Amino acid sequence: MSLKLGLKPVDRVLGGVKERSLILIHEADPRSLGKSLALQVMKEKLESDNLVGYFNIGLPLSTFTAVAERFGIDIERHLRENRLMIVDTFGSLYNLRRGTGNVWYLSQPISLETLNDKYLEVIGAHKEKWKRLNMFEGRELWGIAISISDYLHMFGPQKTQRYLEMIDLQRAKSDVYKKYPAGTNVWVYSGNDVVVLPLIYRKASYVLKTESRITGEERVVRTMKIMKAPDLDGIPTFEYIVRRNGVEFL
């Protein structure tokens, strides 16, 4: 089954993305504002009353929330209305916890060896809640992670690589993905490392790469390239601008 991603060129050219697939947004340089594409997907999905699990990896949650609110995503309302749940890895690691409902923290101590089990624990608990509230019915389920590359700063590249190599197998065995619906995932990865990023390029079904350049007229041009998608020939490229409250493709 195909789902609209909420990024117009992808939906137009590819007709959407396959349900339960992994979409990598590779933000090749921060100036390209690739994270805004993930925010755009989050905004579209929440506004159309779908379920979103946001995985806050390397940012203080307050920072993410402030940016998302400025982008026009009413985080508090979506949390309150149960369509949004947040797993705050950064807050769990550095003990920056807030008491808002539907925000989950991982129990200490946290290392990459135990991280996946702890994620499964909170994802399972929240999916049980969604099931109890009958929220799965008629709704899409999305997981959005900003940014997977932050694991590198937190744990180092080699450990991150090992972690990502192992989670597929661990998740395939987990009841959480058998007992409850599985989501379609959007991962943001910033930078161009050669240890972890190639692994995710292979793992993902779709790769959207964002880049930017400054022109001779001192204008910033931001582009998104569809680097990988099932049955796609060539690399379609699209230019976009990021406004205060949304991404606009030209």
Add this chain to the structure above:
Amino acid sequence: MRDREQLLTLIRNVLNSNGIVSIIDQDMASFGYLLGLEVAAEYIESGSYTWLVSYEPLQSLLRDMGRLGIEYEEHLGKTLFIFDAFGSMKGIEPEMDGVLTLRGYLDDNVFVLKYGRLVSELIETLEPRPESAIVVGHLESGICRLFQNPLKVQRRLWNLFLEVPLRLSAVKTYLLPECPGMDDLAYFYSDLVIESFLENDERKLVVTKGGEDEP
């Protein structure tokens, strides 16, 4: 293409609406960070509450302010406070009123905790109690020279910024080659980003985020 005065106007507009401005120098000879101090001067000299954080040796900051003709002395300790992050980590005692440092044992975590406490205590002592302030992060890329995990410290310091019970605006400057990776958060969080670089022996200042919403 905008001239310097247009850039200053754009920066003022963002700061006046409690926004965040980042100025990122792509090379050491572009000196875009001085634009940050130039903007700060307007707030300092008008007596607005200003929290200036130096990740550089204090004398280097004071020298730059002197060169720009910023009249800061009469405001120091009244409405202008300089937090000497460099001096704190190097154990250098402050010798001027209005310059603050952290004392005792410091590592990445302890620095963030003590820094948060220092800011809260300072706000309690100010009369009249400020409702708003401007934060100037002077060459935050210096974080890379001072801490073991600079990106973590940068992120935790931004978290503190959001916890302060005042209306804050901020201008932060970076020399990117000194601390690669700092532009990740700067781009994500800032309302306005200006990059500074050299091209054909010419200094360029280009708005790279936030320009699209400009009227």
